[in-house]
Amino acid sequence: MHKEIKYSFDRDLAAHDPVVVEELSESLLNGYVDRDQFDYVNDYAPQLLTNRGDRHIFDDLQSELRNCDGFTFSVAFITEELLTMLKTTLADLAERGVQGRVLTSNYLNFNHPKVFKDLQKIPNIETRLVRANGFHQKGYIFDHADRDLQTVIIGSANLTKNALLTNYEWNLRISSLENGDITHQVSQEIESSWEQATDLTDEWIANYEQSYQEKASIQYIIRQEKTSKVDQLIKPNAMQGEALDQLQILRQRGEHKGLVISATGTGKTYLGAFDVQQYRPKRFLYVIHREQILQKTKDSFQRILGGDDRDYGIFTGNRKVTDAKYQFATIQSLAKPDQLANFAPDEFDYILFDEAHHIGGETYQRVINYFHADFMLGMTATPERSDEFNVFQQFDYNIAYEIRLQQALEEDMLCPFHYIGVEDYEFDGDVISDTATLSRLVSPERVKYIIKQTQYYGYSGNVLRGLIFCSRKDEAYDLAAELTKQGFPAIGLTGSDSETRRNEVVDQLEAGKINYIVTVDIFNEGIDIPGVNQVVMLRNTKSSIVFVQQLGRGLRKAPNKDYVVVIDFIGNYRNNYLIPIALTGDDSRMKDSARQTIELEPMIGVSTINFTRVAKERIYESIQAAKLTGIRELKQIYLQQKERLNRIPLMYDFQRSHSIDERVFARMKGKKTGAPQGSYYAFLTRVEPGKFDLSGYEAAVLRFLTNEICTGIRQHELLVIDYLLTHDQLTDQEFTKIITDHHLYLEDDTFASVQRVLSLEYYGEKTHPSKYDYGELPVVEYADGVYRLGKDFKENYRYHQDFQVLVQDAIKTGLLRAKRYDSTQVFTLYQRYTRSEIIRLMNFEKDIPKLNIGGYKIEGHRCPIFVTYEKPDDISATTDYNDEFYNNREMSYFSKSNRTRQSKDVQAMTGYDENGEPLLEMKLFLKQSADEGDDFMFLSRVRTIPQSVSETTQGGKPVVKFILKLDSPVENRRYHRIIGK
Secondary structure: OHHHOOOOOOOOOOOOOHHHHHHHHHHHHHHHOOOOOOOOOOOOOOEEEOOEOOEOHHHHHHHHHHOOOEEEEEEOOEOHHHHHHHHHHHHHHHHHOOEEEEEEOOHHHOOOHHHHHHHHHOOOEEEEEOOOOOOOOEEEEEEEHHHOEEEEEEEOOOEOHHHHHHOOOOEEEEEEEOOOHHHHHHHHHHHHHHHHOEEOOHHHHHHHHHHHHHHHHHHHHHHHHHHHOOOOOOOOOHHHHHHHHHHHHHHHOOOOEEEEEEOOOOOHHHHHHHHHHHHOOOOEEEEEOOHHHHHHHHHHHHHHHOOOHHHEEEEOOOOEOOOOOEEEEEHHHHOOHHHHOOOOOOOOOEEEEOOHHHOOOHHHHHHHHHOOOOEEEEEEOOOOOOOOOOHHHHOOOOEEEEEOHHHHHHOOOOOOEEEEEEEOOEEOOEEOOOOOOHHHHOOHHHHHHHHHHHHHHOOOOOOOOEEEEOOOHHHHHHHHHHHHHOOOOEEEEOOOOOHHHHHHHHHHHHOOOOOEEEEOOOOOOOOOOOOOOEEEEOOOOOOHHHHHHHHHHHOOOEOOEOOEEEEEEEOOOHHHHHHHHHHHOOOOOOHHHHHHHHHHOOOEOOEEEEEOHHHHHHHHHHHHHOOOOOHHHHHHHHHHHHHHHOOOOOHHHHHHOOOOOHHHHHOOEOOOOOOEOOOHHHHHHHHOOOOOOOOHHHHHHHHHHHHHHOOOOOHHHHHHHHHHOOOOOEEHHHHHHHHHHOOOOOOHHHHHHHHHHHHOOOOOOOOOOOOOOOOOOOOEEEEOOEEEEOHHHHHHHHHOHHHHHHHHHHHHHHHHHHHHOOOOOOOOOOOEEOHHHHHHHOOOOOOOOHHHOOOEOOEOOEEEEEEEEEOOOOOOHHHOOOOEEEEOOEEEEEOOOOOOOOOHHHHHHHOEOOOOOEOOEEEEEEEEEHHHOOOEEEEEEEEEOHHHOEEEEEOOEEEEEEEEEEOOOOOHHHHHHHHOO
């Protein structure tokens, strides 16, 4: 019965945007009446918000916040960590002049006094306090003045990290026009509370802080009493347990060396102690690069191993115990020939080298060559080196265990971080850069700006303990002096300072006597200051390894420290593109991946990445200008991989380790001709000529596999070849079963498409690439319902080992890469494809040059649509179409020029059959601008709104304009990025 529903309005809504009224009405009817009959616009639809999978309530709240004209939060509980996560967005809103209000309370003394202090630091927020007992509201109101609209998020979630990221919470997002009753009710309730609330003042905070600390002290004593009754037995965590098992397996294989690669703060020291415990050596030697943490290391081992104090000895410049069962030494003292003589070459049956990436140094080599231990273990967070020494070779290529930063964060082994990229200071429009003078770097104006930002973004805990990394020695000392002058005690430390001096300064930081240590590079490693709760980067990111090392200084867990704030001042640096690479560990050399990190600001576990608007723009510019796939850069990565594996790395090795992506090899161009070489074999001929020797035909086949098959965008061809490499034939029935077993989509036209592609019939003789570029002869033949390898391909594969290895590598790589795609669908939402890949996946009869495709191409009942959202300045007037989104479900679109409503292609794109279904299967692909290269992102299947079709002109030529409706709305963050908001 409700299918016949009609709706009308008694009020005069002429004052409102009729498009907004219609979209809101449809969305409400979709949400409350019939989701099948009525469409919705994602911004307006009633929606249940939860924390599930990759979707968090925080994402929705932040998306609303970024695009509002004003906001009011009414929440009982707030954590300083959640405020930190919102501060870049709030700063961008302040730049736009957007103001907000926060209504909260001291209910149950939940909110830390720092929360109220933080709220006062945010210039575009006014805060008031509810005096009523039992205040427990959780509501968020967002004003959108441009649409006379309000959006409310209301439910169970407070403004805390757990509520918005991890807890099982239910919240409802609803929208209405300014006079809508539901948002009016919420607004009135909050306005009433607001009028009765009191202003947040320094005096109130001081009184609250006193009562809060009194109660906190009592709770602390209770916790301490409970803790003291519990036996503090240290046991291996999950990572350590797995690593210990792998070390045992290594030794059972008869190996005498092993390497553990583990991110800073993941418990390498305790892991070493646990392994010594299970090994039970007669004598053990621990060698470390810096004396600074030697005593702590010895104490950690003693907690695990037990025993008398005399069992543990330290060997340094000042203390030289030589007869302890467990010996701890600095390399500087131990490596001296006269000191080595204190020990017999077979003195120790187990030797552990910490910071093992230094092991190529002369002093380390002297120690290694002197001793003959039964087992030698190396530990490092960064085994990759810039010199020629091969750390992996030193340990016989036995990687016992590996856990990198991103994995450690996801497994909650480290203190979460909140990375904040902000723009550096500008002098009269001149941004800090590599060439900035010392006087500008340490000027009172810049230091004042640095303090303003570091205070705004804050830190966890009551006492600021910060590390500042800068680029020059004199800058470190002068910056520390200016910080101290402006009220933040700081000391500069560089390589010129003695070990004793460094220890003294670290003690001062830990004791809270100073707020900052300012350094250049000496604290990248070999330092343990768990209390560090703010890391400030005031230098160009020249190495992703150093970036991670410096970020890692704050990732150790410590009491009264819930997270670390990392503030990166982003100047006009050429290497800014390294920031997203370092943060995510994605070294695929794909610009799309780097852009996506900046665009989507992904989370790593519960750690967050945020950039201010200006900082984003600077990184985008750097990504655009960067040469990520130059042969010199790729060769360096190749050599690192070769060092690690002790063999020639294959394409699969890079794909597996999130390094160079397969597409990079596919798109490489010839050194002289500039023509696509398009295979890993072609890359090998440039970096290591002569290692593989293929015929011209074999090289062409590998070009075909790399460009067309092992991208993984469609597994069907991969599975056919993979099967036929070990079987004589594959029947239709067997192929259908393989497809079903692998949960692949199944369309009738796909079988014929696979056959055309593998036989090379799909590729023309004069197109580029042509069938001749791919070897001319079929890779797979199909006849009478049976697939077989092509005769020439089979012959070469059977008798030529080099060809066999590289073919298997290509197929293995493709099957691995295919995991990033949804195999049940032809296209995966928000994945990127070239025009050529799109028409192949849509089962076109023949490959078509991209110049012949244009903005859309119709074949049969299929039509891919390609949109470059931001047109280049030099585009022709006749093709400068104003394609734009009206909302996240509707987009205006233009036909090709010289078209009318009667044109055949327009009739097909706008027509519907007798069942009301579109005549064409149209799919929308979009890229932001031409700067993003050849790849288009899949957004949705689309259909034309019939009543939107109209004739107009473009550059003096007739065109047809119509509105495309997306079956699936564009996800909010991507949508606002596309439209530039």
